[in-house]
Amino acid sequence: MTEPDRPAVGGTPLLEMHGIVKTFPGVRALDGVDLDVRAGEVHCLLGQNGAGKSTLIKVLAGAHQPDAGRITWRGEEVTLGSPQAAMSLGIATIYQELDLVSGLTVADNIFLGREQSRFGITRPAAANKAASRLLARLGHPEIRPTAEVGSLPAASQQMVSIARALSQDAKLIVMDEPSAVLDNEEVERLFAVVRDLTANDVAVVYISHRLEEIRQVGDRITVLKDGRTVATGLPARETPTREVITLMTGRDIEYVFPERRAEVGRDEAPLLEVEGLGLRGSFADVSFSVRPGEILGLAGLVGAGRSEILETVFGARRATTGTVRVGGKKLRNGDVGSTVAAGVGLAPEERKSQALLLGDSVYRNISISSLARFARGGFLARGAERSAAQELTRSLDVRPADVDREVRTLSGGNQQKVVLARWLLRDCRVLLLDEPTRGVDVGARSEIYALVRDLADRGVAVVVVSSEIPEVLGLADRVLVIADGAVVAEERADALDEHRVLDLVMEGTAHRGTPVATMQHEGDVA
Template sequence: MSTPSATPLLEMHGIVKQFPGVRALDGVDLDVRAGEVHCLLGQNGAGKSTLIKVLAGAHQPDEGRITWDGAPVTLGDPQAAMSLGIATIYQELDLVAGLSVADNVFLGRERSRLGITRPAQANRAAGELLARLGHPEIRPTAEVGSLSAAAQQMVSMARALSQDARLIVMDEPSAVLDSEEVEHLFQVIRDLTADGVAVVYISHRLEEIREVGDRITVLKDGRTVATGLPAADTSTREVITLMTGRTIEYVFPTRREFPGQAAEPVLQVQDLSLAGTFSDVSFAVRPGEVLGLAGLVGSGRSEILETVYGARRATTGTVQIAGRRLRPGNVAAAVDAGVGLAPEERKSQGLLLTEPIYRNITLSSLARFARGGLLSGGAEKQAARDQAEALDLRPVDVDREVRTLSGGNQQKVVLARWLLRDCKVLLLDEPTRGVDVGARSEIYALIRELADRGVAVVVVSSEIPEVLGLADQVLVIADGAIVARGPADELDEHRVLDLVMEGAAPTPGAAREGDVA
């Protein structure tokens, strides 16, 4: 841990921000010291994103004051914030896909001499920044759109470092990183704070807060409910109670014998391969069973789901639903057979952000509401409203654009789509990514409820405790291959970590590779 200054570098007092019909911030206080990691916590919708946009100069507060180095300042636009040394890394990365890595790192601050840009110098400087972040393999000349989500996160961090920032805001920086990359991120943060840089760190992963944070501020309903709490000494229970206003036991639903335990598998995957990504993957899932796929980012686990769903065309192997073989690379055939997918990137891959909630829910079931070639809007909205109420969607206003919802509620919309479709197999890729602790508990309960109804569920998660807590059976994936499989209650977190990091042999009691679960 660093030794932060006792004098605040940044002070925000009584910050109020209103939007039509919504008071997003209602008198927020925050102070951040040079050399500290100040963790900003709160449920989705608590006001965290609005507050950091005020700090970044993207929103102007309606009331309140901001001081920087003891002097009052007005952050009228992002350039004003950047000029003071405030850099923001948003959860939804603001990179330009068609430009190179170096162009994105220095966007708006291009390296030039006498008005002539100097790409070689920019490439060299970008390479040095990426090497500092532990990713020298990311080429400065590579097109950003061709990079993985984790590599794009590193590019965004390199851009922040390039600004000689005195305060860096990191919004869910670990969401797309594996455990090794997270540890390297923490080391970068420690190096920054040792140099006197302040970091505002936002995460839903409470264990990270204790590891990297110095102090905590908690927001609830647009207000500061606690500030200056010591990260190392504040219990998880206390943080959750402050965030939610109630005590939530952070536990998984009770695992029961699934209703289809003696039934034939509803999903059968045999010798599935995708050239260059994964090979010879076989597994089966029965009605009511939850199968977990544990592995690092880049191990091939997400691609396995996408191939089963038909979004990628398998090189070899077969997928069967209730004994019926699916045409490879055909999403429509998979959906018709009863397969649903909640993708990892729900905003870019799972939702039509500018469309209303009801259309996002009914998207895969529109034929049900067609009358003479026209959609019955009333029936469509009522069906969506029924699903929204059943899932406790907040607010239950199905005419509202889905982009205005919190992460947890957006995930509920994706799940509602497949509930309405009555799918037989539900594929969930990182179902609680960017979701607060209260909404997580609701999503865990919903997954178990779906299984109890007889749905076969496959869950991919970067959080090994989540896989072990939700699943009945677990496949451990490393380097595109299954390295172990077995009942979740016969595996533990440390052993699974060993397997995904080293591709070691299966644990005693777990089935060896080649035995279909």
């Protein structure tokens, strides 16, 4: 990605937050945070999961009220008593967990609460037209204003959320992990929109765990650690990555992947075998095998069908064609229960909506797939259940170390560890990982990489999907390149680099010509 020159941004701060304190029961989430943002700048807010970033932006958005501290807007002290109060000043927030209403249309979501009307009568045609203009500005004219938001892929939903912020004529836009579900081309479009906004004196607070993005789009950096500001005003381009990581973690961390074993499982029979698998409208004729102790990576662009392949292997989607075998035994098509019983686990991309019971305890989220082992005379042995969960949370260093805590209160990296602990408890033989480090900070990433490699060293067959090509290449032993729902190449990971993978994707797309979504699949599952 290119890095165009950005003019220096100066002048009086548009927003100042001084000594912000916010306490929840048993947790001091913010302990005197300072932040100032200038008009026309991209101010990057960094920190590990649990550092206080999410709490701070909720204070800025009016969703949380601070216990102490003051906020000034254009030099005047203000009280942001509600989200409406923040929006009235021109502060818009795009959360990482998108707050869209799935049953409403794209246009309805963009203008929700600010419906286009005349003489008290809503004007859907005007709303649709205005929504089309906003989406075209974002480089996504193909998103229909009349489409139901719940039917759109995650990347398109992210664009709808950004369009909603643009529609509010905001003077400051907070973007929390906006690129997490976008491919490289979509990230470039996002950066173009950000540069267009700042050129018109709109300020952007940008949160991302992808440090390379900070250099491309940011002007200044503020780093939070343990609810405190440990550095602010750092130049985004000039500050060394090592310095930023040390500020975030309090220690030096090398962004290093665990060492691969030589010739993994060469003499062993495949543990997972996928043959001729197809899902109408998503992918076709996908075949691969994974041996015990091997990590197979699926690389490709967002929308290539990688997640759908994992979900179909797991039985969450009913395959149109093909077979899946574990240990030589054919799995029942579209049956999650029998797949789990065969020793297959899935950590899905959307862990909050698809993997976790957010209102339930950490220990129950870990034990949920293994409840039968804790059954005693028709009742659950809760002590044994909690004890097993405590042992796993200690070994995985889940923080806070409280298995009775609601899992919703954990950071993204610790929530991911809870999902992995669930399958460790079940002693799964095959582990499917979809975006395992999405929304996870650099420190927790290293821990998750080490955990995945340790599982492979114990003989687990691992399949990993990631939108970050360096992550696939660094973690996997072997890589399948996916384009338009088809396997276009298979190589050892150490024989590839990021540019070669992208070349293979482009070549595969050109050769296939017709998108898989328009193809006809014949036959039934064998």
